[in-house]
Amino acid sequence: MHDDLTTRARTWLAEDPDPETRAELAALLDAGDVTELTARFGGTLQFGTAGLRGELGAGPMRMNRTVVIRAAAGLAAYLGKQGHTGGLVVIGYDARHKSADFARDTAAVMTGAGLRAAVLPRPLPTPVLAFAIRHLGAVAGVEVTASHNPPRDNGYKVYLGDGSQIVPPADAEIAAEIAAVGSLDDVPRPDAGWETLDDSVLDAYLARTDAVLAEGSPRTARTVYTAMHGVGKDVLLAAFARAGFPEPVLVAEQAEPDPDFPTVAFPNPEEPGAMDLAFATAREAEPDLVVANDPDADRCAAAVRDTGGDWRMLRGDEVGALLAAHLVRRGATGTFAESIVSSSLHARIAERAGLPHEETLTGFKWIARVEGLRYGYEEALGYCVDPDGVRDKDGITAALLLAELASVLKEEGRTLPDLLDDLAVTHGLHATDQLSARVEDLSLIADAMRRLRENPPAELAGLPVTEAEDLTRGTDALPPTDGLRYTLRGARVIVRPSGTEPKLKCYLEVVVPVTAREALPAARAEATALLAAIKRDLKAAAGI
Numbered sequence: 001m002h003d004d005l006t007t008r009a010r011t012w013l014a015e016d017p018d019p020e021t022r023a024e025l026a027a028l029l030d031a032g033d034v035t036e037l038t039a040r041f042g043g044t045l046q047f048g049t050a051g052l053r054g055e056l057g058a059g060p061m062r063m064n065r066t067v068v069i070r071a072a073a074g075l076a077a078y079l080g081k082q083g084h085t086g087g088l089v090v091i092g093y094d095a096r097h098k099s100a101d102f103a104r105d106t107a108a109v110m111t112g113a114g115l116r117a118a119v120l121p122r123p124l125p126t127p128v129l130a131f132a133i134r135h136l137g138a139v140a141g142v143e144v145t146a147s148h149n150p151p152r153d154n155g156y157k158v159y160l161g162d163g164s165q166i167v168p169p170a171d172a173e174i175a176a177e178i179a180a181v182g183s184l185d186d187v188p189r190p191d192a193g194w195e196t197l198d199d200s201v202l203d204a205y206l207a208r209t210d211a212v213l214a215e216g217s218p219r220t221a222r223t224v225y226t227a228m229h230g231v232g233k234d235v236l237l238a239a240f241a242r243a244g245f246p247e248p249v250l251v252a253e254q255a256e257p258d259p260d261f262p263t264v265a266f267p268n269p270e271e272p273g274a275m276d277l278a279f280a281t282a283r284e285a286e287p288d289l290v291v292a293n294d295p296d297a298d299r300c301a302a303a304v305r306d307t308g309g310d311w312r313m314l315r316g317d318e319v320g321a322l323l324a325a326h327l328v329r330r331g332a333t334g335t336f337a338e339s340i341v342s343s344s345l346h347a348r349i350a351e352r353a354g355l356p357h358e359e360t361l362t363g364f365k366w367i368a369r370v371e372g373l374r375y376g377y378e379e380a381l382g383y384c385v386d387p388d389g390v391r392d393k394d395g396i397t398a399a400l401l402l403a404e405l406a407s408v409l410k411e412e413g414r415t416l417p418d419l420l421d422d423l424a425v426t427h428g429l430h431a432t433d434q435l436s437a438r439v440e441d442l443s444l445i446a447d448a449m450r451r452l453r454e455n456p457p458a459e460l461a462g463l464p465v466t467e468a469e470d471l472t473r474g475t476d477a478l479p480p481t482d483g484l485r486y487t488l489r490g491a492r493v494i495v496r497p498s499g500t501e502p503k504l505k506c507y508l509e510v511v512v513p514v515t516a517r518e519a520l521p522a523a524r525a526e527a528t529a530l531l532a533a534i535k536r537d538l539k540a541a542a543g544i
Contacts, residue, residue: 002034005034005037005038005041006029006037008041009025009028009029009037009040009041009059010029012025012041012058012059012060012066013025013026013029013058015066015183015184015185016058016064016065016066017065017066017069017105017184018064018065018066018101021057021058021064021065021066022058024057024058025040025058025059028040028058037059039061040057040058040059040060040061040062041059041060041061042061043060043061044060044061045060045061045062045063045067046175047071047074047171047174047175047178048171048175048499049165049166049167049168049171049363049365049499050155050157050165050363050499051071051155051156051157051158051165051166052067052068052071052155052156053146053149053153053154053155053156054153054154054155055152055153056097056098056152056153056154063098063102063146063153063154063155063156064098065098065101065102065105066184068102068105068106068144068156069105069109069184069187069189070178070181070184070187071156071178072105072106072109072110072142073109073113073177073178073181073187074174074175074176074177074178074179074180074181075089075140075142075158075174075177075178076089076109076110076112076113076115077113077177077180077181078170078173078174078177079113079115079139079140080113080114080115081177082139084115084139084140084161085114085115086114086115086116087115087116087138087139087140087161088115088116088117088118088136088137088138088139089106089110089115089116089117089118089138089139089140089141089142090117090118090119090120090129090132090133090136090138090140090141090142090197091103091106091107091110091117091118091119091120091129091141091142091143091144092119092120092124092126092128092129092132092141092142092143092144092145093119093120093123093143093144093145094123094126094143094144094145094146094230094231094257094295094296095123095230095231095257095258095259095295096144096145096146096151096153096154096259096295097151097154097259098154099123099144099145099154099259100123102144102154102156103119103120103142103144104119105189106142106144107119107194108189108190108191108194109187109188109189110194111190111192111193111194112187112188112189112190113188115139116194116195117193117194117195118132118136118138118194118195118196118197119194119195119196119197120132120197120201120202121196121197121198121199121202123231123257124202124231124235125231125232125235125293125296125297125298125394125395125396126143126145126147126157126296126297126298126392127205127297127298127390127392127393127394127395127396127397128201128202128205128235129141129142129143129159130143130159130163130164130298130390130391130392130394131163131201131204131205131208131389131390132197132201132205133159133161133163134162134163134389134391135201135204135205136201137161138161139160139161140158140159140160140161141158141159141160141163142156142157142158142159143156143157143159143296144156144157145157145295145296147294147295147296147298147299148228148266148267148268148269148294148295148296148299149266149267149501150261150266150267151259151260151261151267158174159392162391163368163390163391163392164364164365164368164369164391164392165363165364165365165368165392166365167365167366167369168479202235205235205389206235206238206239206242208386208389208390209239209242209243209386209396209397209400210242210243211386211389212385212386212397212400212401213243213400213401213404214330214404217404217407217408218404218407218408218410218411219243219244219245219246219403219404219407220245220246220407220410220411221245221246221287221288221289221403221404221406221407221410222246222248222249222285222287222288222289223240223245223246223248223249223287223288223289223290223291223399223403223406224248224249224250224251224278224281224282224285224287224289224290224291225237225248225249225250225251225290225291225292225293225399226250226251226254226255226269226275226277226278226281226290226291226292226293227250227251227254227255227256227257227292227293227295227297228254228261228264228267228268228269228274228292228293228294228295229254229256229257229258229259229260229261229262229263229264229267229295230257230267230293230294230295230296230297231257231295231296231297232293232295232296232297232395232396233250233255233256235297235396236248236291236293236297236396236399239396239397239399239400240399240400240403243400243403243404245400245403245407248287248291249281249285249287250281251277251278251281252281253277254277254278257295261295263277267294267295268294269292269293269294269299269301269313269381270301270313270316270380270381274292275290275292275301275303275311275313278290278292278303278311279303279310279311282303282311283310283311288406288407288410288415289302289303289304289402289403289406289416290302290303290304290311291399291402291403293395293396293399294381294395297395297396298382298392298393298394298395299380299381299382299393299395300319300381300383300395300396300398300399300402301313301314301316301319301381302314302319302402302416304415304416304417305415305417306417307417314416315379315432316342316377316378316379316380316381316382317342317343317345317346317379317430317432317509318420319377319381319383319398319402320338320342320343320345320346320377320378320379320383321343321345321346321349321420321423321430322402322405322416322419322420323375323377323383323385323398323401323402323405324336324346324349324350324375324377325349325419325422325423326401326404326405326408327374327375327385327401328349328350328353328355332355332374332375333355333374334355334356334372334373334374334375335355335356335357335358335370335371335372335373335374336349336350336355336356336357336358336374336375336376337357337358337359337360337367337370337373337375337376337377338357338359338360338367338376338377338378339359339360339361339362339363339366339367339378339379340359340360340361340362340471340478340483340485340494341362341378341379341494341496341505341507342377342378342379343379343430343432343509344430344492344509344511345423345427345430346377347359348427348428348430349423349427352426352427355374356372358370358477359477359478360478361478361479361481362378362481362483362496362499363378363499364376364378364382364384364392364393367384368384368387368391368392373387373391374387375387378393379432379434379507381395383395383397383398383401385397385398385401405419421517421520424514424520424523425514425516425517425520428511428512428513428514429511429512429513429514429520429523429524429527430509430510430511431509431510431511431512431524431527431528431530431531432507432508432509432531433508433531433535434505434506434507434508435505435506435508435535435538435539435544436503436504436505436506437503437504437544438501438502438503439502439503439504440502442502444504444544445497445502445503445504446497447543448495448504448542448543448544449482449484449495449497449504451541451542451543452484452495452541452542453470453484455541456468456484456486456541457486457537457538457541459488459537460486460488460491460493460533460534460537460538460541461488461491461530461533461534461536461537462533463488463489463490463491463530463534464488464489465486465487465488466487466488466489467485467486467487468484468485468486468487469484469485469486469487470484471483471484471485471496481496482496482497483495483496484496490510490511490512491508491509491510491511491530491534492508492509493506493507493508493509493534493538494506494507495507495538495542504542504544506535506538506542508531508534508535508538510527510530510531510534512526512527512530
């Protein structure tokens with residue numbers, strides 16, 4: 001085994017085009033570090049519906065130039081077999097370590113394979129790439145990003161010509177082409193021949209952002225904004241300026257791109273502590289709203305003043321409901337969609353407005369494919385408010401729409417929490433929470449799923465489980481996926497392995513009827529207690 005490991009590592013070393021990872025791997029070989037070599041050469045990063053994502057470093061289990069060149073060659077071969085020879089592939093990238101290198105390698109491989117390649121002019125938000133695919137009539141797009149993962153990670157996200165992310169069977173077909181790539185020496189990689197785009201694509205995207213707002217709507221809301229050390233700042237400021245909103249106050253420490261994300265443990269607005277600097281800025285600036293993007297700006301978080309006067313993050317489900325209610329009030333037509341792990345309040349809002357509603361599997365790759373989509377959201381801070389422009393989540397246009405809603409309410413002497421109260425009185429209090437277990441050993445996730453399949457809970461928090469569904473079998477409305485769904489009286493639980501991180505994720509929702517506004521505090525207390533009890537019982541049932 002040891003000899004085989006060394007041989008594989010030396011073969012890799014001979015091909016590696018990157019002096020940094022070559023030096024790293026040579027040092028591991030010289031040191032005879034079997035543990036580290038096994039971690040890097042014990043398999044290959046799997047290309048799936050999220051593309052590739054992993055830690056940077058040498059070897060097939062890490063993100064590096066060799067892995068990216070192979071992925072690009074496999075994608076090019078797939079596109080050729082789909083009859084897209086000579087078609088355009090647009091490539092975008094964020095400001096993480098190696099992102100620009102990975103984008104350049106992809107452009108070289110596409111050019112060498114007889115496709116036309118165009119690279120965005122600099123690190124830009126993922127939604128700009130998703131927009132560019134449709135705008136330029138491309139046959140595919142690639143975004144080099146690890147979104148809100150830790151600093152040591154990078155990733156590779158693939159879109160097809162409709163501007164939405166790949167879904168089965170395309171992922172497996174591309175993965176097969178990647179596996180069939182032989183020596184890197186056989187992959188043509190010219191030094192030139194692709195186009196570096198100018199700002200006209202970005203200008204077209206910004207012109208499109210105006211379309212999400214109602215003509216003549218109030219634009220008075222004042223915001224504090226954090227880019228979370230990512231690439232969102234310049235595009236968001238330009239969009240807000242075009243729309244005529246007051247210029248957002250920036251969280252200075254997090255405004256500029258920095259691949260080391262020095263002020264946050266995880267550059268994800270949902271993570272504890274990530275919004276602390278934004279809240280500190282808000283206490284000084286006293287805005288109407290705090291808005292945050294994740295590092296590639298495809299997600300949007302919002303925070304509001306709570307009753308005690310301090311700032312609190314809104315859950316993704318709360319923002320999802322607020323935007324839905326705002327679009328309904330504006331007379332939006334078309335289908336409202338959400339993923340199965342998101343709050344059922346969205347369906348209630350659509351139903352009451354007489355609008356079609358669809359539930360999809362987790363991820364915008366599914367939401368974006370809903371026929372006649374007008375608005376789609378997912379609880380993990382993802383909102384698609386302009387599906388004709390960007391068939392993916394877009395943290396820039398979502399921020400604009402939130403600022404418009406805050407402005408409308410401000411003119412009426414009301415706030416976002418006031419509207420959430422209205423929705424609770426009309427539809428019942430829908431309270432959501434998440435139980436998330438991060439693991440080092442992925443087998444622990446498989447063990448927990450197996451335990452729940454073999455011994456499904458009969459009740460949680462004293463509420464009987466009225467239906468237990470194993471989603472690997474699929475349903476009338478959904479294709480198969482690795483997940484479990486429990487329906488309880490007045491509650492719902494979904495358990496699934498994360499598609500992008502080593503986590504087991506459990507999504508909880510309870511619905512408490514509310515008779516009047518005065519009953520809201522008691523309903524909230526009841527919901528909080530129920531969620532805590534469900535969490536406790538679910539932990540025990542899953543053994544996590």
